[in-house]
Amino acid sequence: MHIDLNAFFATCEVLRDPSLKGKPLxxxxxxxxxxxxxxxxxxxxxxxxxxxxxFQALKCCPEAIVVEPHFxxxxxxxxxxxxYVKRYSQIIExxxxxxxxxxxxxxxxxxxxxVAYLRAMQFELKKETGLSCSIGIAPTKWxxxxxxxxxxxxxxxxxxxxxxxxxxxxxxxxxxxxIGKKTTPRLREHGINTIGxxxxxxxxxxxxxxxxxxxxxxxxxxxxxxxxxxxxxxxxADPKSIGVSETLMYDSTGYDEISKTLHEICLEVSRxxxxxxxxxxxxxxxxxxxxxxxxxxxxxxxxxxxxxETLFAxxxxxxxxxxxxxxxxxxxxxxxxxGSMAKAEVxxxxxxxxxxxxxxxxxxxxxxxxxxxxxxxxxxxxxxKKKGE
DNA sequence: TCTGGGGTCCTAGGACCC
DNA sequence: TCTGGGGTCCTAGGACCC
Numbered sequence: 001m002h003i004d005l006n007a008f009f010a011t012c013e014v015l016r017d018p019s020l021k022g023k024p025l026x027x028x029x030x031x032x033x034x035x036x037x038x039x040x041x042x043x044x045x046x047x048x049x050x051x052x053x054x055f056q057a058l059k060c061c062p063e064a065i066v067v068e069p070h071f072x073x074x075x076x077x078x079x080x081x082x083x084y085v086k087r088y089s090q091i092i093e094x095x096x097x098x099x100x101x102x103x104x105x106x107x108x109x110x111x112x113x114x115v116a117y118l119r120a121m122q123f124e125l126k127k128e129t130g131l132s133c134s135i136g137i138a139p140t141k142w143x144x145x146x147x148x149x150x151x152x153x154x155x156x157x158x159x160x161x162x163x164x165x166x167x168x169x170x171x172x173x174x175x176x177x178x179i180g181k182k183t184t185p186r187l188r189e190h191g192i193n194t195i196g197x198x199x200x201x202x203x204x205x206x207x208x209x210x211x212x213x214x215x216x217x218x219x220x221x222x223x224x225x226x227x228x229x230x231x232x233x234x235x236x237a238d239p240k241s242i243g244v245s246e247t248l249m250y251d252s253t254g255y256d257e258i259s260k261t262l263h264e265i266c267l268e269v270s271r272x273x274x275x276x277x278x279x280x281x282x283x284x285x286x287x288x289x290x291x292x293x294x295x296x297x298x299x300x301x302x303x304x305x306x307x308x309e310t311l312f313a314x315x316x317x318x319x320x321x322x323x324x325x326x327x328x329x330x331x332x333x334x335x336x337x338x339g340s341m342a343k344a345e346v347x348x349x350x351x352x353x354x355x356x357x358x359x360x361x362x363x364x365x366x367x368x369x370x371x372x373x374x375x376x377x378x379x380x381x382x383x384x385k386k387k388g389e
Numbered sequence: 390t391c392t393g394g395g396g397t398c399c400t401a402g403g404a405c406c407c
Numbered sequence: 408t409c410t411g412g413g414g415t416c417c418t419a420g421g422a423c424c425c
Binding site: 008037050095096097098099177178179180181182183216282284294295296297298299300 | 416417418419420421422423424425
Binding site: 028029031032033034035037051052053054055056096214215216239240241242243244245246247292330332334 | 391394396397
């Protein structure tokens with residue numbers, strides 16, 4: 001089973017402030033270079049979507065309400081979601097903040113009516129936490145993921161291997177998980193417009209396709225033929241890198257203008273590494289120029305570290321040496337080649353949800369977080385304009 | 390007012406060693 | 408007869424996902 005929360009951030013905001021219910025809602029930043037993180041289904045009707053610049057979204061839907069994201073709250077809801085799922089099966093793989101894979105073999109073979117069983121699970125989740133989800137049931141993880149994506153919100157889709165031609169082949173190629181906006185036009189140019197076309201090309205062992213997809217070709221071949229992994233990986237995977245980046249308030253040229261930001265970024269990387277109990281044996285300085293082109297310079301350390309000032313000194317040196325005259329939009333620092341400190345403390349990570357087993361606790365946590373935060377940071381554009389805010 | 394921020398994985402080329 | 412072949416490690420850039 002793949003289970004995915006619908007419009008997760010937007011749903012959390014509605015739970016936090018029920019007056020938002022039923023309204024077009026955008027979760028995202030409003031300032032320069034703000035983009036839509038998630039939006040409610042009401043906003044989607046107007047053509048608003050994730051990744052869209054917020055000002056553009058507001059052109060599509062001027063009456064939309066924009067809310068700044070509250071990640072701490074989403075993490076709490078996320079944990080309550082995973083602990084809820086664990087009532088049904090202990091074998092779960094956290095895939096992101098709002099989705100997971102679950103081995104449901106046992107409960108689904110033991111129950112009389114899998115559809116009724118899963119519907120009950122879905123509605124109970126909604127009743128207990130307020131979160132709505134889409135569920136995909138299939139023999140492999142990739143098929144389950146594709147299935148959960150097919151119907152939203154509150155979808156429940158079964159996808160057997162024999163259903164692949166009927167259910168997947170008609171879909172446009174960009175709906176194939178793993179094929180994105182760069183590969184799509186290239187495949188389309190080659191006459192591959194649907195997943196069915198892709199399946200056919202794989203059958204003919206199309207050499208263009210093999211070249212275009214590289215190593216990914218073999219994975220695609222397995223997936224589309226109903227193969228690929230069906231193993232739910234329960235173990236929490238250690239992070240391989242810890243990075244912080246920031247789009248600057250103003251484009252800038254020269255080290256002096258970004259040194260303060262760079263310093264803060266390095267200290268934040270250091271804090272997060274400490275939280276994860278990690279040290280790094282290398283770092284990369286990332287820069288994005290005003291033409292939106294990315295650049296990076298990496299270095300490997302003699303001794304692993306996570307010291308903020310050390311990272312800052314090295315990032316500064318890299319910046320001065322390579323980017324001092326570049327017009328820069330974004331700077332970022334990533335700590336890499338991570339290893340654990342010798343004396344491992346107990347990890348307190350994002351997904352350590354066992355300690356939030358009780359859903360009631362979630363409500364207390366949310367209430368506490370709400371108290372700490374300002375009043376809901378809502379803004380109706382028309383009203384704000386009237387007030388001149 | 391063009392385009393966030395957190396990640397993972399892949400590729401191609403080069404340095405270096407035997 | 409201008410210049411092998413295998414391996415590791417590193418770097419820069421990109422594609423993709425949520």
